Amino acid sequence: MDMLPTDEQEEIVSSVSSFLSAELPIPKVRAMFTAGSSIDRDVWSKCAGLGWFGLGLSEAAGGVGYGLAEEALLFREIGRHLAPGPFLSTLLAARVATAAGLGDLAQALLEGEKVAGLGLPVDDAEVGAQLSGTFDLYDTAGADVVLVSDSDGAALVDVQALGPRPDEECIDPAVKLSQVSLHGLAPLAYVPETQEPVFLRGTVLTAAGLTGIAERARDMAAEHGRTRIQFGKPIGVHQAIKHACTEMAVRAEAASCQLFYAAMSVDADRPDAAYQCEAAKLVAIEAAYKNSRSNVQVHGGMGYTWEHDSHLLVKRAHVFSRMFGDRKYQAGQLISLGPVQ
Amino acid sequence: MNLDVSASDAAFREEVRTWINENGPTEPRPRDSKAMREFDLAWQRKQWEGGWAGIDWPVEYGGRGLSLLQQVIWYEEYAKLGLPGIDSRFVGNSHAGPTLISRATEAHKSFHLPKILRGEVVWCQGFSEPEAGSDLASLQTSAVIDGDHLVVNGQKLWTSFAAVADWQELLVRTDRDAPKHRGITWVICDMHSPGIEVRPIDTIDGGHEFNEVFYDEVRIPLSNVVGDINDGWSVAMSTLSFERGTAFTLNQMLLSEAIEQLIKLVKDNGGIDDVEVSRALAGARAEVAALRAMTYAGVSRNAVRPEPGPEGSMLKLYFADLGQRIYRLAVDILDSDGMRVQPPGRFGEKDWVGDYLMSYSFSIGGGTSEIMKNIIGERVLGLPR
Numbered sequence: 001m002d003m004l005p006t007d008e009q010e011e012i013v014s015s016v017s018s019f020l021s022a023e024l025p026i027p028k029v030r031a032m033f034t035a036g037s038s039i040d041r042d043v044w045s046k047c048a049g050l051g052w053f054g055l056g057l058s059e060a061a062g063g064v065g066y067g068l069a070e071e072a073l074l075f076r077e078i079g080r081h082l083a084p085g086p087f088l089s090t091l092l093a094a095r096v097a098t099a100a101g102l103g104d105l106a107q108a109l110l111e112g113e114k115v116a117g118l119g120l121p122v123d124d125a126e127v128g129a130q131l132s133g134t135f136d137l138y139d140t141a142g143a144d145v146v147l148v149s150d151s152d153g154a155a156l157v158d159v160q161a162l163g164p165r166p167d168e169e170c171i172d173p174a175v176k177l178s179q180v181s182l183h184g185l186a187p188l189a190y191v192p193e194t195q196e197p198v199f200l201r202g203t204v205l206t207a208a209g210l211t212g213i214a215e216r217a218r219d220m221a222a223e224h225g226r227t228r229i230q231f232g233k234p235i236g237v238h239q240a241i242k243h244a245c246t247e248m249a250v251r252a253e254a255a256s257c258q259l260f261y262a263a264m265s266v267d268a269d270r271p272d273a274a275y276q277c278e279a280a281k282l283v284a285i286e287a288a289y290k291n292s293r294s295n296v297q298v299h300g301g302m303g304y305t306w307e308h309d310s311h312l313l314v315k316r317a318h319v320f321s322r323m324f325g326d327r328k329y330q331a332g333q334l335i336s337l338g339p340v341q
Numbered sequence: 342m343n344l345d346v347s348a349s350d351a352a353f354r355e356e357v358r359t360w361i362n363e364n365g366p367t368e369p370r371p372r373d374s375k376a377m378r379e380f381d382l383a384w385q386r387k388q389w390e391g392g393w394a395g396i397d398w399p400v401e402y403g404g405r406g407l408s409l410l411q412q413v414i415w416y417e418e419y420a421k422l423g424l425p426g427i428d429s430r431f432v433g434n435s436h437a438g439p440t441l442i443s444r445a446t447e448a449h450k451s452f453h454l455p456k457i458l459r460g461e462v463v464w465c466q467g468f469s470e471p472e473a474g475s476d477l478a479s480l481q482t483s484a485v486i487d488g489d490h491l492v493v494n495g496q497k498l499w500t501s502f503a504a505v506a507d508w509q510e511l512l513v514r515t516d517r518d519a520p521k522h523r524g525i526t527w528v529i530c531d532m533h534s535p536g537i538e539v540r541p542i543d544t545i546d547g548g549h550e551f552n553e554v555f556y557d558e559v560r561i562p563l564s565n566v567v568g569d570i571n572d573g574w575s576v577a578m579s580t581l582s583f584e585r586g587t588a589f590t591l592n593q594m595l596l597s598e599a600i601e602q603l604i605k606l607v608k609d610n611g612g613i614d615d616v617e618v619s620r621a622l623a624g625a626r627a628e629v630a631a632l633r634a635m636t637y638a639g640v641s642r643n644a645v646r647p648e649p650g651p652e653g654s655m656l657k658l659y660f661a662d663l664g665q666r667i668y669r670l671a672v673d674i675l676d677s678d679g680m681r682v683q684p685p686g687r688f689g690e691k692d693w694v695g696d697y698l699m700s701y702s703f704s705i706g707g708g709t710s711e712i713m714k715n716i717i718g719e720r721v722l723g724l725p726r
Contacts, residue, residue: 001344001410003638004645009342069342222722236724239715245722246714250655257634258627264344275630282627331623335613339601340630 003260005073012066012073019050020081026309029082033173037142038084039115048112053091056201061098062110067267068201072208072259079212079320082312084174086139088205088323089118092198093147096154099196100189105145105156117143117159120323121150122179131155131185137165138323141176145188147198149324154198155187172315197266202324203277204263209320210284211255217291217313218248221298241298248291255280255287272341278325278334285327288317353411357418360391365422374541374549378463378505381429385460394458395434398442402454409643413590413636420594428550429502433457433464435591437510440527444576445567449529453508465506467497467530467554468577475712477512478521478574482556484513484528486563486570491515491528493536493559499706503539503552506532511561516571527573529565536560546698547682589657589707593636596664600629602691603671612674621670628663635659651720654713661703661710668697 005013023043032038047053056071057063064070071091078087090109093116097106108114117140125133127150140146140159148155162180170177193199222245225236235241262280265273292313296303303310321327366384371377388394389403397412398404405411438457441450456462473480482495493513503509509530516524530537536559542551568576604622607613613622635656642652671693672679683692704710718724 001346001350001637001641002342002644003634003641005342218722222724225722225724234725236718236722237726239711242718242722242724243711243714245724246658246717249717249721250658253652253655254628254631254635254659257638258631260342261344261630261634261637264342268344270344279627279630282624283631286624328620330627331620334626335604335619335623339604 003257009070009073012070013077015050016052016074016077017081019046020077020083024081024083026082026312029084029174029312032084036176038139038174038176039086039142041112041142044085044115045112047087048110052087053094053112054110055091057095057098057110062107063094067263068204069260069263069267071201072204072263075205075208076212076215076256076259079209079316080216081212082174082216082309082316084139086115086117086143088202088209089138089147090116091205092116092149092154092202093145093156095196095201096147096156096189096191096198099191100156102156102189105188108144114144115142116145116147116156117141118323119146119148119157119180121148125150125182127153127155127190129186129190131157131182131187134179134181137162137178137180138319139176140165140178141167148187149199149202151193151199151325153190153192154196155190157185157187161185170319172312172319174312174316175319199324200266200274200277203281203330204259204266206320206323207255207259207262207277207280207284210281210288210317211252211259213313213317213320214248214252214255214284214287214291217288217295217310218245218252220310220313221245221248221291221295224298235298244294244298248294251287251291255284258283275334275337275340278330278337281325281330282327282334285317285321285330288313289321292317350410350414353407354414354418357393357415358421360393361418361422364391365419372548374502374505377550378429378502382460382463385430385434385458387460389459394460395438395454398438398454398458402442402450403458404454409640413594413640416591416594420591420598429463429505430457430460432466432502432506432510433462433508436466437464437508440510440576440579441567443579444527448564449567453529462507463502463505464508464510465500465503465532467500467503467509467511469499470496471498475709477577478525480512480514480525482511482513483517484515484526484561486515487560489563490560491526491563491566493530493556493561495556497554497556499542500539500552500554501550503532503554504541504549508532509554512573512577515573519571522574524571525573525577526570527567527576528561529567530559530561531565534559534561544699545701546695548695548699589653589660590636592664593632593656593660596660596667597629597633599671599691599696600625600667603667603674607674618670618674625663625667625670628659629667632656632659632663651717654708654716655721657707658710658713658717664703665700668693668700672697 051064054063055066056068059065094106094109118138119135122134127148143159146157146159165178168177225241225245226234228235258280262276265276296310299310302308370380395404396407396415397409400406470480484491484493509532511528511530513526514524515526536557538555539552541549544551613619682694
């Protein structure tokens with residue numbers, strides 16, 4: 001057992017981080033708030049070229065051949081950099097297309113030619129051989145297909161088959177949100193969770209995004225604590241600030257350790273994998289929510305302005321926490337399971 | 342990163358499980374300090390005889406020379422049976438012992454370490470003083486060199502098991518003129534020396550393990566100094582890094598068992614349908630999982646860097662806060678039984694009320710959570726002092 005990243009894994013983190021800093025810096029991210037789509041096709045093909053969408057798929061399937069742990073490293077950086085766009089649904093869609101034998105679609109997704117938005121059921125909407133009920137759609141503007149997933153399985157649908165998708169304003173300005181009602185729509189493919197644990201992987205990767213947000217909030221607050229001068233001293237000398245930052249560091253550390261433990265449990269196909277994944281999401285939700293809130297507080301008046309980036313972390317945390325289950329759902333799942341042996 | 346369990350670790354776990362099941366104590370642990378000492382040492386001796394003492398200690402001092410991971414596996418299996426904390430054996434096994442291994446001379450190591458493992462001696466800690474709590478370096482208990490001895494005068498406080506201890510890791514001031522961190526010496530004190538007086542202090546749960554210790558012209562051979570005269574602060578810091586890092590492993594595992602017992606209790610009595618209780622238990626279960634993952638991360642770091650770093654302080658902070666919330670939740674769930682003090686039960690029967698009361702110590706003993714937060718804020722986040 002080794003919980004520390006290998007040199008190769010460290011390399012993934014630094015390459016993703018420098019790519020996102022260069023290609024999707026915050027001013028560019030902010031400019032996309034008013035664009036019609038959250039997908040920058042130019043950046044998207046570069047991401048595909050780096051192998052992001054097939055990171056955890058076997059080489060035989062056209063992927064890179066890493067595991068969920070490496071995908072979690074990728075999504076922690078995507079969360080940290082507040083990168084907009086349906087990265088998660090595209091990566092999962094490539095997996096579903098592969099499992100369903102839709103080779104051409106899988107290849108187009110892996111190569112960045114096609115993009116998959118995300119659809120998640122509202123209330124008791126049905127995902128299966130037919131899709132019925134109400135679905136929240138994330139970042140489907142400019143996408144080609146939509147990955148629809150619940151805890152029993154995942155479907156792919158053509159975006160055109162969904163009909164009109166009127167834009168709604170999302171709490172997170174980076175997310176293009178809409179909602180549709182479906183009545184027995186037949187998907188392009190449906191893969192049950194027992195065949196390919198898409199919902200579980202989605203749970204871990206949203207936990208990864210949340211962990212990245214928790215870490216970014218910690219770093220922003222600590223930076224402000226070191227540099228903001230009041231009463232003639234950096235505010236970080238005061239324990240009210242220092243301890244708030246420390247609590248953020250502890251929450252981020254806990255979220256990160258549990259995230260990778262969960263991801264590796266899935267990779268190793270351990271019997272407690274679901275337990276570890278639900279726990280990872282719960283801990284990451286708390287870390288992202290509390291850290292992003294605390295970061296606003298440490299920044300004072302600036303913290304709740306539109307101009308400052310603090311609110312972007314709060315908003316992304318809120319949206320991520322509701323993907324692939326939410327706090328209530330994950331708590332219910334975790335408590336229903338038996339103890340880890 | 343990987344969770345691979347080597348065949349030898351898997352076999353080791355099986356072996357541990359079988360042995361503890363067959364040999365773990367089943368009688369109630371006495372509350373009287375002297376009887377408790379005998380009970381704890383008997384259990385330590387049994388572990389020694391079975392080859393389970395000092396799992397990650399070097400072979401030359403009686404240990405097994407195995408990995409920290411294997412020591413953690415031992416603690417995990419131990420905690421699963423509801424066996425209690427290592428209490429009076431804590432300082433010897435997890436605190437003074439590792440410090441001696443890391444900093445003492447061969448003579449000290451070969452004299453003291455086997456005695457600890459064989460269950461012949463109890464150690465205690467002499468760090469805090471009435472005027473040196475969080476500000477440990479301002480300690481005033483003095484030691485003056487007289488020939489080949491140190492002569493010690495002063496007072497220590499919060500010394501668990503001092504009344505039944507044979508040896509003490511003692512911090513004394515050997516230079517009053519030097520800056521406060523540079524005039525301290527770490528010395529091994531024989532608790533049977535003339536001039537030592539131990540007075541008990543009862544704790545929040547009615548326990549009698551706590552004491553204050555007075556030193557009146559106590560003579561300690563200079564050869565008992567670990568490290569150099571006036572270099573005791575650096576020795577103490579390595580002691581504390583053990584206390585805040587790996588030494589808490591068993592407590593973490595016991596907390597993991599506590600939450601599982603609590604969930605079982607609530608499921609058995611049908612209380613799990615209460616949404617508030619169920620959410621709180623789920624949240625605690627998730628955080629305990631994270632605590633375990635943090636422990637494993639500590640084990641992994643230990644493999645590349647033997648002395649625990651400031652991450653150990655994060656683990657202690659997380660443990661303290663989580664542990665207090667879990668025991669609070671437990672006495673809430675117990676309803677009216679949550680106000681009833683329980684008599685000592687069989688090993689394995691949880692004393693929720695006593696554990697709840699002692700959970701107040703989690704954020705104080707071994708360094709307060711406030712001091713831990715200063716350490717992390719300054720050393721990890723680079724915030725100004």
